[in-house]
Amino acid sequence: MSYLKFDKNLMINLEQSLHKEILRTNQSGAYHCTTIVGCNTRKQHGLLVIPVPELDDDNHVLLSSLDETVIQHGAPFNLGIHKYNGNVFSPNGHKYIREYDCERVPTHTFRVGGVILKREKIFITNENRILIRYTLVEAHSKTTLQFRPFLAFRNANDLCVENSVASREYQETTNGISTCMYAGYPTLYMQFNHKPRFVFDPHWYNGIQYIKDQERGIPYTEDLYVPGYFEIDIKKGEPIVFSAGTSEVNTRALTKMYEDEIKSRTPRTSFYNCLKNSAKQFYISTKHGHYIIAGYPWFKIRARDQFIALPGCTLSVHHRPDFEAIMDTAALAFDKWMKTLEPDKHLQGIDLPDVPLWAIWDVQRYSHDQSNEIARNRYGNMCKSLINFIIDGKHPNLRVDDNGLVWTDGTKKPMSWMDAANPDGTPMIPRTGYLVEFNALWYNALMFLQEIYDGVAEEQTNVARWKAISLKAKTAFVDTFLNDYGYLYDYVNGTYTDLSVRPNMVIAVGIDYSPLDRRQRKVALDVITRELLTPKGLRTLSPKSFGYNPWYVGNPEQRERAYFTGSARPWLMGFYSYAYVKVFGMGGISFIERMMIGFEDEMKEGGIGTLSELYDGNPPFTGRGAISYAANVGHICWVLRLLKNLDVV
Structure with missing residues (x-):
């Protein structure tokens, strides 16, 4: 059948x-x-x-x-x-x-x-x-x-x-x-x-x-x-x-x-095969290069979405050549952008502050799939240039402060993936200052470059520079974001600390080089599990936080306001699952496997054989938005491969 x-x-x-x-x-x-x-x-x-x-x-x-x-x-x-x-x-x-x-x-x-x-x-x-x-x-x-x-x-x-x-x-x-x-x-x-x-x-x-x-x-x-x-x-x-x-x-x-x-078609005879087929449908090849489209039927090529989705949509389904083709195109775009500061016409949003950090995370996933040497030889120069570009103060909206953390201005335009905007273009969620996921990705990038360039004699000056910043960033991260309740502030701007319980902290918990120790990660993970976890991913806001609205319905303005007020996002399960297995070891495998049941159920709902853009934060967790979303498909593919190959943790 x-x-x-x-x-x-x-x-x-x-x-x-x-x-x-x-x-x-x-x-x-x-x-x-x-x-x-x-x-x-x-x-x-x-x-x-x-x-x-x-x-x-x-x-x-x-x-x-x-x-x-x-x-x-x-x-x-x-x-x-x-x-x-x-x-x-x-x-x-x-x-x-x-x-x-x-x-x-x-x-x-x-x-x-x-x-x-x-x-x-x-x-x-x-x-x-x-x-x-x-x-x-x-x-x-x-x-x-x-x-x-x-x-x-x-x-x-x-x-x-x-x-x-x-x-x-x-x-x-x-x-x-x-x-x-x-x-x-x-x-x-x-x-x-x-x-x-x-x-x-x-x-x-x-x-x-x-x-x-x-x-x-x-x-x-x-x-x-x-x-x-x-x-x-x-x-x-x-x-x-x-x-x-x-x-x-x-x-x-x-x-x-x-x-x-x-x-040439892979029969959709299983959960994995459905997602594998879906992942391939996001690939875009044009005369300008190779890309991943953010979703169907109305999304375009967007840099942040591409880099969030890329490893799962390629490496996790054993399509390494596609990863390389897409990243090679991106490397050229980054090089041109760093020289001219002109936004790329085809890879939209390449100038957003966290996009270089997501690209380096992609290369880190590539190193897991291949090796540090292969990753360094192919993409080391790109990663090195991006990191030093930021450290040297050349990025228009990402500065490195004396404490080693990165700061961004999101008062006039949304700068993070939580990019819901008012009719005048100003952000509905004005995440400004030290953003938790930006700094987690930043610390991880610094540590990853130290790892792949360890022992490379001609790069030791750079390694020492990255190490000095990462040491300060690790201490400052804990001091800045970790609160007395065990979870992480979503963003901190001067004396203002955002108390909302949001899922961005899961990136700090589930990234390879976390600035948190194991106990701190476990406490934060407990809060995430208790307040944000659903069968369809992590809620964008805790039900206990002010403004919680789990229903993505109504006219365009109502939907825009509900975009990040509680709807669930499957792609965050990639970091959650990675963190869960790292914290709880083999004992966490069965729990993650049970969580995958909720996503397999979606193969016959909404966009069949794929995953919707978002899901209501309350039962019955109905799929909403675009019928097929690359980041969601990619990260669930990552989880499935994680469960199959536990040695990559």
Whole structure:
């Protein structure tokens, strides 16, 4: 039995099935995303969503959906589904679904009377092309399929309305047509491996609604253009392959293209395999280099998110070459930024104060995976340059004080990962001064560089410099952050100490070189376990702290205010689990294994086979935000590898 299979009873229950989404990417920025019944519930959903760099740095929905109709004895049975005003769903194609299986590729099996039809979707790697294969499993008489493409040609964050500007022109291509609705967009090619009949029958379908956007209190209704329909007879056992892409394809090669692509896929037959597949979907390769995108369906490439996610999304799933390709690109970006102080156009946020420290942490994880010598030879110069850049006072917003700690100004703009902002851009949580995770990462970076350069004669001046600062930083860290209750202040600015119990201290507890001793780490870990731990990660604020709100719901402003007031973040479990095993040894393994059950349960919820951006801080811990988030996937992969290879602790 498939690990990810859903039967007819769940599929026809829209209250359940509309909240389960499927995502596939091409590792070049394009993606396909919708619900498991094929009804789009977000404006970012679509069959073919691609970046169009000629227009902007956003994604754009070209092909929103493809409605199939089965025709037997002159009777049509439409397999599509859209939501309209008044909670009306039309057509009701979901009632024909017998089962849905996405072990290898998303596969629907439909039953319409005596017809059993299988539909399988696959994205071509590094190409803006999606293939859909239709196989007639059973039929007792002649069967014809019709295909109606719903076109959008819009920014994925906007909505389309009926207009007279949209071009209705199309050109015939081999076994299909090509069209482009607006100037500046690439041409969309829709082709089959068998010759269809195209009937030009242009219509606007008005008032299609997206319930997820409606829940968020943002515009949620749009009109989509259908130029006509394709019609093709299908024979039992003879597959029909549909291609939608931004270039013309050799239609004779479509069947082989599909088969070759499917061979490279890891079947989603386990919790680990689901996360491994999900991790690969965040990889982005462009002409500018290699990156990790922060999440889908609306996030972009963001430096901090990339470095938090990178080791887990690559090394923990045995993809070392991908780690190296992504880090090599980052090393070039860092070098340019340190010389010019100009933010990188592609790796957004490279100038944020903690980003260099996260990058050094990545190299530390790489050294665990390989060796100190290999890490030093490949990335030592980058790490050394970043540390000295900060020590020499060249970073625009990270200074080293006389006590060895690093200080940052977050009064005007958010500077940490807790970056919720007011409408005027000022931070909702003005974390300024000595931030606990910044200083934990700073101390760890100083100690790691001493480790990898130990015994390298020509670097002993640097080593002595780093050692002197780290000795002061360790003492100052404990004096500054550790309070009488055993937990760590979240940030300290002059005489002000933030008393909120937040999860940032877990980084100080769970990093390789912690400035805390074992007893101090255990006491802090007890507080974290008691007040912040949930089955879906660590809460961003303790229920005992002022302002606790575990529900990430409402309009955009309400959600922004609730972003860091109690919602749970799975990625913090990486540091928590690492700390727990280091403090409690083998006795902590069974506890961490039990905690993983809560994440495995999520494989069939929300974005199936992946992890959502965040979860409510109170039961039932519902997934919210982006349906797939790189940092969460990466750190749970790290935990799974930790449990398998305890010698890395």
